[in-house]
Amino acid sequence: MSIDRAVLVFAGFMILLSLLLTYFVHPGFVWFTAFIGVNMIQSAFTGFCPAATIFRKLGLRPGTAF
Known part of the structure; x- marks a missing residue:
C-alpha cells in the first residue's frame, strides 16, 4: 500500500x-x-501531512503501488 492510499484510509477511519x-x-x-x-x-x-510522515517512517513508500 502506498503512503497516499494509507493516508486516505486513515483519514476516512x-x-x-x-x-x-x-x-x-x-x-x-x-x-x-x-x-x-x-x-x-x-x-x-x-x-x-503528519500522518504521511508517520507512514513513511513505518516503511510505506510513495507512489501508486498497492
Whole structure:
C-alpha cells in the first residue's frame, strides 16, 4: 500500500471514529471531526501531512503501488 492510499484510509477511519464518538459519547467530539477536516485542508495547501510522515517512517513508500 502506498503512503497516499494509507493516508486516505486513515483519514476516512478517523472521520468515522469521530462521528461515532460525537453520536455515542459526547457532542463535543464534533471538534475532533473539524480538526481532521482542517488538517486535510492545510495539507492540500502546504503539502505537509503528519500522518504521511508517520507512514513513511513505518516503511510505506510513495507512489501508486498497492
